[in-house]
Amino acid sequence: MKTEETPVIELRNVHKRFEHRPDLAQRILALAGRPIDRRTVYAVNGVDLAIRRGEVLGLVGESGCGKSTLGRVVAGLHHQTEGEVLFKGQHADQLRGAERLAYILGVQMIFQDPQASLNPRQRVRQILSEALKVHKLSPRAEIPARVDRALSEVGLDSEYRERFSHQISGGQRQRIGIARALMVSPSFMVCDEPVAALDVSIQAQIINLFMDLREQHGFTYLFISHDLGVVRHISDRVAIMYLGKIVEISTAAEIFARANHPYTQALLAEVPDIARRGRTFIPIKGEIPSPLAPPSGCTFHPRCPHVMPVCKEQAPPLDLIAPGHWSACHLNHA
């Protein structure tokens, strides 16, 4: 890797755990001597990641692997339990005042379900202008013009201004979600499964919109998806996540041509391919384990076809196996 400018977002050994807080009854029983059942979900388990300005980083994994939690940590919606989040080289926790605002507004999030992320009792113009009003970013008189501009950027007619979210179709609603993010002139977008709920023909429109916006504004994206086809199309680099850890990361071309980690290989084999006919399915066994009790050593070992004794004891480190290509697998040491 060449020496280069500070990444927009950098994560250093980030952990996020969700702990079950004992309720009143359990605390009373605890006084009487009953042990409290403290269950911890290890959602993100030590992630190092640097996202460079202008790149699209695809984050792929199955449900429950912690990819959405990681996205929320990046966007500042969750605070990490351990580790550091750096925004343009500065610790996000230590930012104050205008710098903190620059982080909060600069990193915007697009959610999977646009219906759930839009207030059903507000009209589109209220939804779009709220952040400007709250943060006093624009003189009131200019707000309608900015709303219209954001709508036209996402390809919507200004007549949508007066609509409620239930009067808009799914694909158009996702455009509203994107327009809302655009209102505060962000530089970084965390997109959490933004096209998963859309039909194929609409999905293509939204993906094209993301690419147009990137061209016009030079956005950096963290693009979270379980759909490898979409990720391959839009990403410069791809990170594969399994049970709270990044197991492989490289350029999109490298991942799809030379996947190293057995989990990545299995995922790639399972992606339905239009060019493949009458395939005989030979799936990988098992399911993603519960993040309440992750397996010892390499968390993929119970499903891995190449499992060795060492895998059950030691978690493999994320090694550089080729220029710009990291993978966490003991096979690379064998």
Place this chain on the structure above:
Amino acid sequence: MTEELLKVRGLRTAFHTEAGAWPAVDGVDFTLRRGEILGLVGESGSGKSVTGFSLVGLIDAPGEVVAGEVIFDGTDLRQLDEEGLRQLRGNRIAMIFQDPLMTLNPVLRIGEQMMEAIQTHAKVSNAEARTRCREALEKVGIASAESRLDSYPHEFSGGMRQRVAIAIAMLNNPDLIIADEPTTALDVTIQGQILYRMQEVCRTLNTALIWITHDLGVVAELADRVAVMYAGRIVETGPVSEILSAPRHPYTQGLLQSMPGIAQPGARLQQIKGMAPSLTKRPSGCAFRPRCPNAIARCAEQAPDITTEGSRSYRCYVPIARESVPV
């Protein structure tokens, strides 16, 4: 393999509202042979699920099957009364739904629900029914099946629940399974496991399968034939290898081109402009006309009839030439 199992002719299902009756399914014809896998593809609102439900009389008011024939193994299912249909459903025709929680009763143990499916249709002792249930669970790859029979649905993960739903569908060795988006909510590795089981089961028991989905990738890999639905009609149908490699209908082509993975990474995806019309606002003539790049004046006047070419057929006045095939 060549014996005809299901023949659907002119199927129309309408939903009655105060403003009139809207045809969600508007004249659907297809045939299915024993052991054949048909992929029924379409976007939300295209009528693919309503078609599946209409076949077995699972349409509730305000919906109604208003016309057509559904000939299943020589019997017109539309002439059967509710009792006659009940004897077929879960026995010779099984359904698998997108959400297995919808299929499974949350307050009954898996074993009880499975045994019910057997004992409703045949006089079978409890012990024998239980054995068959255990074998069915083993067939779909559920570990320690005997003890799992005593679990409740919430104790299973999403993928396992769907496998239980498949096991229930298979219990009575049906001739036909109608599967409505059964893997849409699942991860790709779990989807792979489910497809593997379905394929195995259909091959060994010569069961015909209608796989309703929006995912052309799955259809390409699993199905023998594909039917593409748009606005209540099958706009193109035929063998998977022909339709997906050389579509004749512009909608099929548009769907294929909008899939990431076909285009070069980073290139703009070909998109179909606009969106599918709602049930109440279907355009006159060919419903795809407002979104179609090739539309001519005639398309607005009358919906095109079916053109048959060998084993495939389509509804279009200006089909894509056979030579200009980009896929």
